[in-house]
Amino acid sequence: MNKSISVAVVMTVFNRKEQTEKCISSILKEMDHMNLNIDFYVTDDGSNDGTHDLFKHYQEIYTNNKFVVLKGSGNLFWNKGMHLAYGEALKHSSYDFYLWVNNDVEFFTGFLSGILKDYSRAREKQNYVIICGGVRYKDKNELSYGGAINHSETNPYNRTLLTPNGDIQECDCVNGNCLLIPSGTATLIGNIDERYEHGFGDFDYGYRLVRAGGKPYVASEFVGKCDRNSIVGSWKDTSLPINKRFLLKNKPTGQPPYSHKIFLKKWFPKLWFYYWIKPYIG
Template structure:
């Protein structure tokens, strides 16, 4: 890969300006280390912390790159924001790769050259591939997000995260924190499914590739650092009142029932209703257990 490589970086943002700046800066550093043409396609979903001005600054500083910033409604969240930004990037036919990133990831120097090498290794095995970059916690060398293997055709949550081990590994579930999509795969699979509200779209994308005859792979090395979202204060927090947990669970940033139903019926249809109801049962049982132990 000695020729100039063109990459469209795709992300959706809502505030978190400082994290976005660290993320973008860590990606732009790759331009200093390799022959690379990089454009950015970003959905700004109603940020009010100066994020829009940040991208204007980058456009002034990096005139050889495009920074296409699309305005969201303020209620797009991750999946619909990615659908908007990725859809805009897909209108261009000149990119060799599309790179999905989350703006809370700070990438390691050399990450892109490494996953491009992983892409070359994967292409020896399969024509249509994607490379899922694993990220670790900021304070320890432990996987936080990445690719996984699902061990069951009927249980969507019987899966194991795959820690980078120096070799590419086949997977089926992929997180969108760092996802390298070659142009041929992008043409085959198309855009992310717009129906999902926040999550599920990245897992869905990996399953769609497998259904189409392709294969997702986990990158050989960690690509960056990003802490996993905390359970505290979320719908999984057993210390919260049951009714509050139900509300949090059904929000777009939780596990909204509409998106969950689409995902389960599409990929795990045999027991979809059971796994759709199971989180609600889990909320009640874990809350009761917590209160019994506390008393």
């Protein structure tokens, strides 16, 4: 690949400065191995740990790369923060690819060349694709986040995560920890759905692509490492009192009723009410 490939990296951050630095540095290292032009579009949703200064530092060092940092309200969380940053990136149609990342992922050397090769393989099968990069736990070779296949048209939770196996695999829904979106697909699908408060937007994006006639694929190899969020202290923690779990579930970072309802009615309409009410009754 002699022609420079342009990539707009999209992320939303709230504190976690050290993890953000590891993430960005691991992405920028890809320019040492490929002819790449990488710009960053970031929502800083009220960080108070020096994250904003970190991006200023990167801009001073990497003068040929853009670091566009948008200020959030402090209440955007993941989905709305990604909507803001991705929307800004989409205003610039000159990019070959958009890359969604979570700032807690530390990427492996050569990950970007790997998923770009996977994209070329996928394009032989389908015009409109996205490539979901699976990430593994930091201390074991086991999938933490990635793409999944659905086994039911009515049960949103009957699905299986796909572990990278050396070849691309078709999937139905995707996690946004590492998601490569070609410009053609970005134009077709547009921005992430702003209505979701925190989660659901990445799964929704994959489903929208399928509905539009495209296809998500899981990358052939692990792209980086990132531990799965612990359920300890969350609404899924069965050791907590039920009233505490109820309050945690309804927070934006839990499974808030508004977002959950939108997602279920949109993609699993036959039994949406059952799965919407189920967490409250058992």
